[in-house]
Amino acid sequence: MIRVVxxxxxxxxxxxxxxxxxxxxxxxxxxxxxxALEASYPMLRGTIRDHVTQKRRPFVRxxxxxxxxxxxxxxxxxxxxxxxxxxxxxxxxxxxxx
Amino acid sequence: xxRVRVLVGTRKGxxxxxxxxxxxxxxxxxxHFAGWEMYHVKGSPANPNRLYASQSSGWFGQLIQRSDxxxxxxxxxxxxxxxxxxxxxxxxxxxxxxxxxxxxVWHLEPSLTDPDTVYAGVEDxxxxxxxxxxxxxxxxxxxxxxxxxxxWQPGAGxxxxxxxxxxxxxxxxxxxxxxxxxxFRSDxxxTTWQPINRGLRSEQLxxxxxxxxxxxxxxxxxxxxxxxxxxxxxxxVMRTDDAGERWREVSGNLPTDxxxxxxxxxxxxxxxxxxxxxxxSEHFPLDGKLQVYRSRTGGDEWEALTNGLPQSNCYxxxxxxxxxxxxxxxxxxxFGTTGGQVYASADAGDSWAPIVRDLPAVLSVEVQTLx
Numbered sequence: 001m002i003r004v005v006x007x008x009x010x011x012x013x014x015x016x017x018x019x020x021x022x023x024x025x026x027x028x029x030x031x032x033x034x035x036a037l038e039a040s041y042p043m044l045r046g047t048i049r050d051h052v053t054q055k056r057r058p059f060v061r062x063x064x065x066x067x068x069x070x071x072x073x074x075x076x077x078x079x080x081x082x083x084x085x086x087x088x089x090x091x092x093x094x095x096x097x098x
Numbered sequence: 099x100x101r102v103r104v105l106v107g108t109r110k111g112x113x114x115x116x117x118x119x120x121x122x123x124x125x126x127x128x129x130h131f132a133g134w135e136m137y138h139v140k141g142s143p144a145n146p147n148r149l150y151a152s153q154s155s156g157w158f159g160q161l162i163q164r165s166d167x168x169x170x171x172x173x174x175x176x177x178x179x180x181x182x183x184x185x186x187x188x189x190x191x192x193x194x195x196x197x198x199x200x201x202x203v204w205h206l207e208p209s210l211t212d213p214d215t216v217y218a219g220v221e222d223x224x225x226x227x228x229x230x231x232x233x234x235x236x237x238x239x240x241x242x243x244x245x246x247x248x249x250w251q252p253g254a255g256x257x258x259x260x261x262x263x264x265x266x267x268x269x270x271x272x273x274x275x276x277x278x279x280x281x282f283r284s285d286x287x288x289t290t291w292q293p294i295n296r297g298l299r300s301e302q303l304x305x306x307x308x309x310x311x312x313x314x315x316x317x318x319x320x321x322x323x324x325x326x327x328x329x330x331x332x333x334x335v336m337r338t339d340d341a342g343e344r345w346r347e348v349s350g351n352l353p354t355d356x357x358x359x360x361x362x363x364x365x366x367x368x369x370x371x372x373x374x375x376x377x378x379s380e381h382f383p384l385d386g387k388l389q390v391y392r393s394r395t396g397g398d399e400w401e402a403l404t405n406g407l408p409q410s411n412c413y414x415x416x417x418x419x420x421x422x423x424x425x426x427x428x429x430x431x432x433f434g435t436t437g438g439q440v441y442a443s444a445d446a447g448d449s450w451a452p453i454v455r456d457l458p459a460v461l462s463v464e465v466q467t468l469x
Contacts, residue, residue, distance in 0.1 A: 007157075009133060009134070009155065009157070009158060010158060013158075013161070013174060043161075043174040045177070045178070046159055046160065046161075046177045046178060047158040047159055047161070047177075048158070051177075051178045051180065052178075052180055057157070057158065057159060059156055059157040059158075060157060060158070093157040093158070094157065096156065096157070
């Protein structure tokens with residue numbers, strides 16, 4: 001079980017109260033977590049990464065274990081603490097005005 | 099008694115304003131989708147409880163919301179807008195080439211007859227259609243690919259397809275307008291397109307007879323005369339009586355013929371409304387006086403409508419999709435401002451009062467007349 005923390009606007013969109021959890025088949029990677037997240041919450045498709053290219057949207061960042069994983073390869077393994085559910089995987093809206 | 103429902107899109111959410119036919123006491127609900135840019139909210143003429151809304155943000159991109167109960171509850175539907183094929187390039191402001199890239203949906207136009215069919219005008223300019231209630235979207239690529247697309251360039255607000263008019267007398271005929279490319283018409287349901295910009299003049303273009311490149315801000319049609327269109331261009335108010343084959347200027351005595359919205363009275367096809375704005379670049383009312391101008395002669399002769407509108411220290415703008423009319427008798431006219439006011443007139447513009455005055459900047463106003 002992997003814990004995912006979404007930014008407030010995406011929690012509202014997903015109608016999720018707080019942290020959400022997903023299960024992944026095989027290794028826990030950013031791609032497998034986001035695939036599982038979008039399978040459970042299809043309304044999130046296109047809001048975190050592009051529908052077609054699967055690239056992270058520019059103003060979205062991925063953090064875990066006090067590290068910025070935004071520029072890691074999508075198929076790189078996530079830290080063990082995330083894969084075991086000890087630490088959450090954070091989807092964060094970048095600091096920007098407006 | 100009939101009712102009206104005003105659908106307001108703002109920079110930070112959507113609002114629904116409802117009143118009975120007297121239009122003097124209003125219920126306000128919202129913000130819906132608080133914090134998101136709501137470029138447009140519009141109801142289906144075939145089922146007034148079916149609404150579509152364009153929701154977007156710089157962080158999380160584009161969403162489309164659908165309501166089946168008049169805006170009380172909403173459901174996110176499809177948000178994948180993928181251009182057909184390899185989209186190629188268009189002109190950038192500096193004359194270089196830029197690849198077509200989807201940014202947002204500016205305008206949603208539900209079908210006149212089928213609640214599940216809806217058109218979306220997007221930036222970078224293209225027209226999409228859904229026939230399953232917004233679940234899936236498919237580009238009508240004949241518009242972007244008819245030949246002039248590579249020469250289109252953005253206006254100051256982006257290269258947006260902002261106006262979609264469906265001809266009530268001919269289901270195959272569609273008009274669209276793009277800033278800053280111009281107006282286009284399809285006579286085969288959106289498969290093929292032609293530019294309809296003859297007669298437009300734009301000093302920003304080296305060739306005054308240019309087929310495209312004109313910064314059309316808005317087009318309006320009265321449903322009883324679908325070959326007559328009124329246009330607010332970047333500068334100039336224009337009119338055509340042959341479905342865009344030829345345009346002529348009808349700015350007449352307007353104090354400035356720059357502006358964004360234009361609309362037509364629900365029962366008088368020759369009564370037209372505009373909001374003259376000072377430009378270049380100021381984009382606020384002349385002398386701080388917010389004035390709607392009305393022509394009862396299809397253009398050329400215009401009168402200022404000021405009763406109830408601020409006549410000093412007013413420096414708001416009225417954006418292109420932020421004016422609408424109801425179909426009650428007398429015709430109601432509505433517009434929203436970048437200062438967050440939504441003004442209503444229940445007497446065809448003779449007098450005005452704010453429904454609300456402190457919303458976020460208003461991007462769009464639509465009105466539904468309900469039984």
